[in-house]
Amino acid sequence: MTVEEATTAPRMKAADRRELILEAATAVFGAKSYVGTTTDEVARAAGVSQPYVVRLFGTKSKLYIAVIERAYERILGEFTRVLPGPPEERMKRMGAAYAGLLVERGMLPVIANSTALGGDPEIGPVARAGFNSIWRFVRDEAGFTKVETRDFMANGMLINAIVGLRLVGAYGTEQSVTEVLNACFPDAVGVRELMPEAGEPW
Amino acid sequence: MTVEEATTAPRMKAADRRELILEAATAVFGAKSYVGTTTDEVARAAGVSQPYVVRLFGTKSKLYIAVIERAYERILGEFTRVLPGPPEERMKRMGAAYAGLLVERGMLPVIANSTALGGDPEIGPVARAGFNSIWRFVRDEAGFTKVETRDFMANGMLINAIVGLRLVGAYGTEQSVTEVLNACFPDAVGVRELMPEAGEPW
């Protein structure tokens, strides 16, 4: 288990426990995808029993939906935070804000994985809604042009792929990875250290 | 089952059966992701028994690896095919070639899903190798600049996300989907009809 493991579960308000579980679930779902993650792994990562996770969220899919919604809200929050300031650097700030979410374990991988679940009758609508909320924000709130919006979103998807592929953990050890990274993060220096390792986190 | 189902399995050369299973597996894996797909579903889609699928490929992960490798080879093949011609339209041709692979069921979804499996010790290296092979081709064979290469790959990832989210099947039924599509496929008309439906394919 790569995700940190809580030791015990002393009494706590249900709302706080919910948030704690959501954070743990984000890390685990992000590392192992939706189907690949068991409710028991989430429970152990959060330091509670497996049945309690199920009882708090109803079903595994409802838990995952809560995780997705929280992740998209988090991204929108970051974008909103860096919105003020010189418009000509706005895209750069927002891109940095997105890449900065790499420090929050599972956040970007969860987003990335959610874009593959459109076919699920329960999760699909939520994933689409999240993606659309980002698109709309970039378009309307940030005021990007059509092409800028598309390119911004496209680069976000590329970052997702790089994270998901663990291209950074393999930095220097596999061919042409260097090129990929230099092309995508020409000036963002500290980003590489924030990425998950290639070996274990599965 | 959304994927077409063969009726029986008359005698066939193992190599041909392998290819037939790979094609069926691409469709199923593409629709339901790696972990979400059972070897039995692949078997039924290919019209053979589940144990035979396992025996032909050894394990489920080896089958999936074969599917990924085949998919990346297919993409490289298409890119190679459209390479000759006026260089100034090269990127457009390659983009169209990529989008054209939408007709081959599961091909693009499999690629998209593979970019989330970098953490798997078996599949990760194969997924990275495939991604790198595309990157290298675009960079070296097609002769794109660094920025062009990144943008081309990024747009590919965006297409993957759009397909994975079933944004096209939801065309007109959910908010802002129209914007997304118009921004991404300004002139590619027939593409929308080629995309999987939003409802069932899960």
Place this chain on the structure above:
DNA sequence: TTGACATGTTATCAGTCGATTACTACAGTC
């Protein structure tokens, strides 16, 4: 034609996972 290998199936198992049930213990309050 016969034997030997290749193609394929049926039956089955051991492990896993989400969910349910029944139970325990703590905290506030009247």
Place this chain on the structure above:
DNA sequence: GACTGTAGTAATCGACTGATAACATGTCAA
């Protein structure tokens, strides 16, 4: 200081899944 609702666990179950074993049938060279 009992009463009541909330927080949490242990035990367990039915369904599923990848893999194995044993068996059946077709094909082809000598």
